[in-house]
Amino acid sequence: MNQELIPYLTFENTKDALEYYKRVFGATDIFREAPTVKQAAEMAFNDDVDLESMTMNGHFKIWGKEIWCADSFLGKPVVSSLISLMFKVDLNDSDAVSEMEALYKQAVNSEEVKVIVTFEKKSSGNRYGQIVDKYGVTWIFNAVRND
Known part of the structure; x- marks a missing residue:
């Protein structure tokens, strides 16, 4: 069985977080995609939301280790010392x-x-x-x- 455990982090603004991890940790292989119009409709976003500023899925690598991420669409994420x-x-x-x-x-x-x-x-x-x-x-x- 081939399994992986990949960290998945949620941010208020993933776009900014990706820049932070690139600058501070030297993150590489950065990928980010905004929600599509269809996804926005399914999630009942307001029509005036700037989809390009939002992140539906993203990932990056630090020291060769993959980390996935996205915006928190359920409200402001809570910072936790448990992670x-x-x-x-x-x-x-x-x-x-x-x-x-x-x-x-x-x-x-x-x-x-x-x-x-x-x-x-x-x-x-x-x-x-x-x-x-x-x-x-x-x-x-x-x-x-x-x-």
């Missing part, structure tokens, strides 16, 4: 650890995230860090020994 996304690599893979650290530093250097735990070596010997982006999503950077 965390974790990158995990083998601590013995120095290239992967270096790439992870570069992604962490890129986000932190943007000054558009809040550092919760600095990415560094911990007493366990592992390297670990946490940041929270402006949408309330926690990003965990975890380099662990897979011995």
Whole structure:
């Protein structure tokens, strides 16, 4: 069985969120589609709604990992500290650890995230860090020994 678990995030303005993730996390493979007139009618949008500013489906990749997204059509989304996304690599893979650290530093250097735990070596010997982006999503950077 071939299965995937893909994060799906909801934003008030996905168009802006995609630009944020591109700027702060270096997001790639960005895709966004607006609702069609037929979809707008099915969802009972007002006739004066600017469909091109809305996002029915979108996705992007951060560090090669796919994330899907869309606008919240049921009202303003609630920011939650319950959503965390974790990158995990083998601590013995120095290239992967270096790439992870570069992604962490890129986000932190943007000054558009809040550092919760600095990415560094911990007493366990592992390297670990946490940041929270402006949408309330926690990003965990975890380099662990897979011995």
